[in-house]
Amino acid sequence: MRIDLHTHSTASDGTDTPAELVRNAAAAGLDVVALTDHDTTRGHGEAVAALAALPKGLTLVTGAELSCRIDGVSMHMLAYLFDPEEPELLAERELVRDDRVPRARAMVARLQELGVPVTWEQVARIAGDGSVGRPHVATALVELGVVPSVDAAFTTDWLADGGRAHVAKHETDPFEAIRLVKAAGGVTVFAHPGASKRGRTVPESAIAKMAAAGLDGIEVDHMDHDEDTRVRLRGLAADLGLLVTGSSDYHGSRKTVALGEYTTDPEVYGEITRRATGAFPVPGTGGI
DSSP states (O other): OOEEEEEOOTTTTOSSOHHHHHHHHHHTTOSEEEEOOBTOOTTHHHHHHHHHTSOTTOEEEEEEEEEEEETTEEEEEEEESOOTTOHHHHHHHHHHHHTHHHHHHHHHHHHHHTTOOOOHHHHHHHHTTSOOOHHHHHHHHHHTTSSSSHHHHSSTTTTSTTOTTOOOOOOBOHHHHHHHHHHTTOEEEEESTTOGGGSOOOOHHHHHHHHHTTOOEEEEEOTTOOHHHHHHHHHHHHHHTOEEEEOOOBOGGGSSOOTTSSOOOHHHHHHHHHHOOSOOOEEOOSOO
16 A cells, blocks of 8 residues: 555645546555645535546545644644634644744745745735645745745745744644644644754654644655654664654645655554544545
């Protein structure tokens, strides 16, 4: 089985619509794909509808990637198969999303102060109906020729944490995120914990505390982890009794990684689905 548990659509900062993402996952030969847009489940309905029109073979896992912060360090928490209508978790996701627009506007203002001719209208056009975030601002910088790629915008010169144009947003305490997701019947996995090129990373001592608080797993096989980092994280997961996942973190054309470039072991996927009680994977029905 080929299982990719971390992808994004136009509901947040990907370039594929949820329907396109599902169709592309099927075309890529995936057996399971998780839709994990930033702080939103808005793309789930369209993805499920698109799945129904495909031949049998692809299963959809519903989820989200939650924006968190601990001791001044930003981190992302993948949440799988939770009840999207559970009131506490829904309220927290809305709080994070509501802060995204003023934050993006503030980043545009800072870039303008730095002499970059970016406009809010440009960023809003790029974001479309998605939850606006730094990748949309980064795409605007690429369009203007300020940087050669989206990744090149995530430096201290521009949008990285602590960068000249960075603006903080509301982010959930990860221990609260674990509690909320668990209460909604979901499963939590710390996304790309060793992605040091994005900025400061969470220390292993904090990950151990999260494991004690109910964290289910860590994402190990990821494009932002080199081989030494993967070996270290696998050892940490073994020590802490955490599940190990692998995922593409696919964003369509916004990143170079392909669907299914990194995958999760079927036994780990089975354990994730066993632990979840808030929702269930959606199997394809073979067309309508």
